Structure formats: structure tokens, C-alpha cells
Amino acid sequence: MEEALSSDDQVADQQAPVDGAADDGIADEPDPTIAGLAGSWSLWEDTEGGTVCPIELKETPVLGGHAREVDQACVEQLDLAGDMHAWFVDERDRSLVIVDATRQAIVRLPRSGGTEFYLPREAGRRYGLMLSPAR
DSSP: OOOOOOHHHHHHHHHOOBTTBOOOSSOSSOOHHHHHHOEEEEEEESSTTOOEEEEEEEEEEETTEEEEEEOHHHHHTTTOSSOOOEEEEETTTTEEEEEOTTSOEEEEEOBOSSSOEEEOOBTTBSSOEEEEEOO
């Protein structure tokens, strides 16, 4: 006859590491989609004379997605609601999402064609916002 596990034993069993290694929630191998997007990009306002900010999308996993390098002073001119911390691709609609350190989306850029992402002008935003490979 098997003994019933106490609730403490059940929780400990669920949290036990597999093969002695704790799962940190970060993928061990980069997703091919992420690997294909990693590199130099330009994030820019879709208007003549609009702000253009270089951004480097990295494959390096971080909390909330993948690392990025960006000139924060430049990005502040784009009037985004927060500081860029990480990026990921939302598999539901293939949008590229940039999040802050609390994992809240500060911009969601829908895919527009093969390698570009575009957020059309909307209420509160004077211009559309484009993410395209750096030239």
C-alpha cells in the first residue's frame, strides 16, 4: 500500500532539479528565429527627418527575452513608455516586442514583410515606428 505524500513533500518533489541541474527558465539553445534576427538594426520614425536609433539585437538570453544594445538618449526621443531591457518574438503574431525590466511591453512591432517590423501611426503617436536591418 502506497503512502500519501504530504503537501510539503509534493512541493519539494515538484521543485527538485532534473539530473542535478536547476532549470533557470532560459533556453539552452538559441531559437532559430532569434538567431536570424540577431544583429544590427535601425529603429526609426517613419517621417522625413525623423529620429533614427541604431539598435543591436543579441542572442544572449536575459530575463524577459534577449539582450539588446541601444543608445538610450536616442531612444528617449522616440517617446516610448519605458527603458528598453530585452526583446523577443511573440509567436502568436510574429511581432517583435521590446520590454522593460519588469517585462512590460514598451513597443510591439508587427512584422511587415520578410525582415522589417512596422507599427503604424496611432492615437498619441505622431509617426509610425519602423525596425529595419541596418544598412
